[in-house]
Structures are given as structure tokens and as C-alpha cells.
Amino acid sequence: MTKTTFLAGCLAALAAQASMAQAADGILTVATIGEPPTLDAMQTPTDIVLTIDQHIFETLYTYDAQWKSVPLLAAGMPELSADGLTYRIPLRQGVTFHDGSAFDSADVVASLTRWMKVNSKGKQVSEVVDSLSADGPDAVVIKLKSRYAPLLATLSQASIILPSEKIADELTEFVGTGPYALKERRPDQYTQLVRFDGYVSPEGEPSNYAGKRQAIAKEIRFVPVPDANTRVEGLISGQFDFADSLPVSAYDRVEASDKAAPVIFQNQGWTSMNMNMKQGLLTSKELRQAVQLALNPSDMMLAAFSDDRFFSVDGSIFPEGFLWHTASGVTRYGEGDPEGAAKLLEQAGYDGTPLRILTSRQYEFHYKIGEVAKAYLEAAGFKVDLQVVDWATLTTRRADPAQWDIFITHSNFPGDPSTINTITDSYPGWYVSDQKAQAVSTYLASTSDDEKAKAWEGVQSVIYDDAPLFKVGNFNGLSGIAKGIPDYVPTYWPHFWNVTPKE
Incomplete structure (x- = not known):
């Protein structure tokens, strides 16, 4: 270690100690998208539960910046x-x-x-x-x-x-090893966590959820605020220190605020058009590939998110920065080729049967993607029946293979690619093929990261050949942070260890 490195380390340590001392009584108030149904992440591992739980509980392993x-x-x-x-x-x-x-x-x-x-x-x-x-x-x-x-x-x-002494079928005590302990939960009002002074942190530089964790704030209050506009107003008025999941239309207002700043989280998730391989038109592989070839992902994502700060277009199922990012197998993904798609329709003997696309306006970006997709598919020669329903109806209909050909959805990027919904035989779309089974089997038998990365290249190549879905693009998430909080780092499930409350 050089003297310069040693001095920098000492100064960093002193700064961290000073920061903690200044924030000894600091409170972070976090506006979430709603009330968690439970704090038992084993029972209900939804995003809101995991966001709160990760401060209370810990797991054997966690995800670093490459996931x-x-x-x-x-x-x-x-x-x-x-x-x-x-x-x-x-x-x-x-x-x-x-x-x-x-x-x-x-x-x-x-x-x-x-x-x-x-x-x-x-x-x-x-x-x-x-x-x-x-x-x-x-x-x-x-x-x-x-x-x-x-x-x-x-x-x-x-x-x-x-x-082990606290384990029960239904948890009544929520006791973990995390940097914060549960003090009080008042449903529909707040979940109050307080610093655990006996916390023993892992070592290492912070990296996503890995590395050193320091409970700087004395208290964190998670406040359920289901209405997105209310979260925006509370943030810019100074009521909240952090507001999660804001509409992209609020970016300019938050940026102009004297009390808050916008936070963009890159690659929060990805959008896809999932195809029905069990029944109907798209049991034909050529027709599925024609759908892929016809579509223009750039136009679809621009319509959905209006501003290229909030999306990116990449045929790799996982984005850059992930261990699983690869261009292997990517084909029929670009600026759209209706003429090429029309040739595939002719080869497949397409008879003009309407292509039924399910989408919902409860996720407005799903609907806008559907509108643009309809135009490109019609230019290729498909007849398109765009069915706009509420999300509950969509999830009911997609369980019945007789009722649809494509549904539009979005997902996060899981820590392991074999857990992507579409890869599961029973997920709506019913993606079953011999080459997929072989590719996934090779992946599951892998042990090292290098083996898994190579095997995943094979799985992605098979996905593009079988065409069970069309990946539209990656989208970014918008949240907001109070000015005067210097060290918040965005993550998929927002976390607040290593975060200094404003004075």
C-alpha cells in the first residue's frame, strides 16, 4: 500500500465517522408505491416487500454490480x-x-x-x-x-x-441480522426501522447490494403513497427524502425543484411481446419470426417512453454491465423490415387470420408499444386485432391459449437467467422445444461463472431461433431524492444503508 493510498483510506474513514456522527439523529422518510402485504419475504417476495426487508434481514449471498x-x-x-x-x-x-x-x-x-x-x-x-x-x-x-x-x-x-427460535408457519416477530431493526409497523401509515447498533457488516467496497453496509441514519420510515402524483408533490415540497417509481413526465418538475433532484436508475427492466406457441397462428415458427422481423424496437420504445433518457434498445436479453450480456444469437432485431416479414408470411401460407394482441392501459407504456407494433405488423401484411383490457383481465385471458396470440408485458432482470419467466414451460406462451430443453439442461449443469456465461449464450441463441418472444427494449426507472443527501446510489430495490440524511 502506498502512502497516498493509506492517507486516502484514513481520510475516507474519518469522513465516514464524521458523517455518522453528524447524522446520529437523522431520519430518512421514504415514499413507497404502497403498503407491503407482509414483511415475510419468503411468503411474498414482491418488490415493495424486498425493498423494506433487505434492511432488516440478510441472506447467505447477495448481488454485486454485475449481478x-x-x-x-x-x-x-x-x-x-x-x-x-x-x-x-x-x-x-x-x-x-x-x-x-x-x-x-x-x-x-x-x-x-x-x-x-x-x-x-x-x-x-x-x-x-x-x-x-x-x-x-x-x-x-x-x-x-x-x-x-x-x-x-x-x-x-x-x-x-x-x-431458529423465531421460525413459525406465520411469522409474528420479524428479527434479522440487518443494519436496521423493525421498531413499529402501522399499516397504511408507515413501517419504522431503527439503526441496529450491534450490526456486523461484511467487508469490501459497496457494489450494488454487496460490500460494507453502514447504518448512518438513525431511523428509516417507509411511508405507503399509492398515488404517483402524491409522491411527486411530497418530494418537491420536502415531505419525503426519497420517492420511488415516479412517472417520467415528472422529471422536469423534480429537476426544477429547489428541494429535490431526479434519480434515473438504468436498466430497471425490459419490455417484451410474448407469443403463444401452444395454440393459434403463432404455433408457426415462421410466423413468429415474421413478427420479430417486422418490428422496429426504437420506434416502439420512443412511443412508450418519449425520451431516450428513459430507455435503450439492445437485442441482448440482459443489458450491458451484467455478467449475462451477450450478442450471441441476436437476429431479426433492428429497424424493422416489413418487406422481409411479408416474404416470411407468404412462405408460411398466412391466410389473413387476425393476430390478437393483448395489452393494457394500466401500464401506459404497454399500450403505446402495442399501437406502434400494430402499425408495423400491418405494414408487413398481418391483420391485427389489438385488444386493450385492464391488467387483471389480461392476466386471466393469457392463461387460456385459445384467447390470444401475443401479450405485452415487462420484467426485471433476474440474478440468474434460467429464472426468466419465458424459459419456464408452463409460463403463458408455453415455450416448449427440444433445443431449448437441451440448452437449459447444459446451463443447469454448469458450475463456474465462465461455464454458465457460455451456456447462457447457447440459451439466448435458441430463444432467438425459436422466437417465443420479441424483446422490445430496456427501460430506466425514475425516482427522486432530497437535495442535501449526497451519497444515495440507485439500485433496483432502493436501499438506504450508506446513505446520509440531510441536515
Whole structure:
């Protein structure tokens, strides 16, 4: 270490200590999109629950800036047997729960056992787990029936670790190891968290959810504010320190405010047009590929988001910066080729049957994407029936393969690509093919990051060939932060450790 590096480190440490001292009584008031239905992330791992929960509870692993799974309550990466079936996970020592009890392997075994019973992804994991056991107080061993590449990714979300003594079918006490402890929850008013003075942080530079966590604010209050315009008004009036999920139309007002600043989170999610491979027109692969070839993603995203600050167009299913970003297999994605699509229609013997597209105005960007898609598809020679319904109706209809050909939706980017909804055989669209099954099987059998990245290239190539969907583009999220808060870093689930309240 050079003297310059050492001095910089000392100054940074002193600055952090001074910041914490200044903010000893600081409170962060966070306006969320609504009331969490529970604080039990195993039962309901929705975005609002995970946003709050991550301050209270921790998992064995978490996601870094590339969305790799890295240690949180684990002391390191797993020791993996030669056959890829046995994971020995070392645990950090000296960690305590909010109730003062010590964290050890018994808590991990009890928590993961519950997770595999009640959580949807936990249930999937349970199907491949042969045994879960403690290896002394500071390690656990998971033995699998078959290789399962997404294991660490699924252990990085919702698989929260609880004190074994507090575990029940329905949680009545919400006790974790996180930097903040639950003090009070008043439904439809607020969820109040207070700094846990006994918190023991992981080491390392902060990176997404990984690295050092410091509870600078004394208190965080999550306030449910379902109306987006009310969140905007509360932010610019100074009522809220942070407001989540703002409409992009509010950007200029927030930017002009003397009390708040806009925050753009890059690549919050992606939009897609999912195709019905089970029944109807799009059981034809040539017609699905014609849909892909006809569409212009740039025009669709511009119509949906109005401003290129809020979207990007990229055929890779995962955006740049993710471990999984690759151009492998990307084809029939660009500026739209209605003439080329018309040739595919002719080759497929298209008979003029209307192409039924489901969309909803509850997500206005879905509707606008649908309008532009209709124009391009009609230019290629399709007859299009754009059906605009409420979101509840759409989710009901898409379960019946007789009622639609395409539905428009959006998703976040999961920590592991094999958990993308479309890859699941049973997800509406019913994407089933032999080459997909083989490509996914190769991925699931991979163990190292390099093996998984290479296998994912194969999966993405197969997805483009089979054409179960058209990826439209990536979209950015807008939120707002009070001026005078210098160190907030946007993440998919907003977090407020390492954040200094305004004076």
C-alpha cells in the first residue's frame, strides 16, 4: 500500500465517522408505491416487500454490480465437490440477530428448510436438494440430486435467515441480522426501522447490494403513497427524502425543484411481446419470426417512453454491465423490415387470420408499444386485432391459449437467467422445444461463472431461433431524492444503508 493510498483510506474513514456522527439523529422518510402485504419475504417476495426487508434481514449471498452472487452472511463462496453436487457454505462468525442471539448454522438450516416449504423458488430448489445439514456451528452443507446452476442466485433473494427460535408457519416477530431493526409497523401509515447498533457488516467496497453496509441514519420510515402524483408533490415540497417509481413526465418538475433532484436508475427492466406457441397462428415458427422481423424496437420504445433518457434498445436479453450480456444469437432485431416479414408470411401460407394482441392501459407504456407494433405488423401484411383490457383481465385471458396470440408485458432482470419467466414451460406462451430443453439442461449443469456465461449464450441463441418472444427494449426507472443527501446510489430495490440524511 502506498502512502497516498493509506492517507486516502484514513481520510475516507474519518469522513465516514464524521458523517455518522453528524447524522446520529437523522431520519430518512421514504415514499413507497404502497403498503407491503407482509414483511415475510419468503411468503411474498414482491418488490415493495424486498425493498423494506433487505434492511432488516440478510441472506447467505447477495448481488454485486454485475449481478453475480457474492457472500453476505456466508463467509465465502461455497466449497464445491468435484461432481458439482455438494456445496459446503462457510458462515461468518460474530454476527448477531436484533434480539441479541448469535447467528449460526442452526439458524441457516431452519430458515432454508422453511424457505423450501413456503417460497415459490424455494420449492423449486427443494426438488433438487437431497439434504441440508449443519457442519458444526459455522458451516452448512447442501447436497443436490442433480446439478443446479441457479442455486446461489436463489440463495440471494427472499431466502432470509431468521433466528431458529423465531421460525413459525406465520411469522409474528420479524428479527434479522440487518443494519436496521423493525421498531413499529402501522399499516397504511408507515413501517419504522431503527439503526441496529450491534450490526456486523461484511467487508469490501459497496457494489450494488454487496460490500460494507453502514447504518448512518438513525431511523428509516417507509411511508405507503399509492398515488404517483402524491409522491411527486411530497418530494418537491420536502415531505419525503426519497420517492420511488415516479412517472417520467415528472422529471422536469423534480429537476426544477429547489428541494429535490431526479434519480434515473438504468436498466430497471425490459419490455417484451410474448407469443403463444401452444395454440393459434403463432404455433408457426415462421410466423413468429415474421413478427420479430417486422418490428422496429426504437420506434416502439420512443412511443412508450418519449425520451431516450428513459430507455435503450439492445437485442441482448440482459443489458450491458451484467455478467449475462451477450450478442450471441441476436437476429431479426433492428429497424424493422416489413418487406422481409411479408416474404416470411407468404412462405408460411398466412391466410389473413387476425393476430390478437393483448395489452393494457394500466401500464401506459404497454399500450403505446402495442399501437406502434400494430402499425408495423400491418405494414408487413398481418391483420391485427389489438385488444386493450385492464391488467387483471389480461392476466386471466393469457392463461387460456385459445384467447390470444401475443401479450405485452415487462420484467426485471433476474440474478440468474434460467429464472426468466419465458424459459419456464408452463409460463403463458408455453415455450416448449427440444433445443431449448437441451440448452437449459447444459446451463443447469454448469458450475463456474465462465461455464454458465457460455451456456447462457447457447440459451439466448435458441430463444432467438425459436422466437417465443420479441424483446422490445430496456427501460430506466425514475425516482427522486432530497437535495442535501449526497451519497444515495440507485439500485433496483432502493436501499438506504450508506446513505446520509440531510441536515
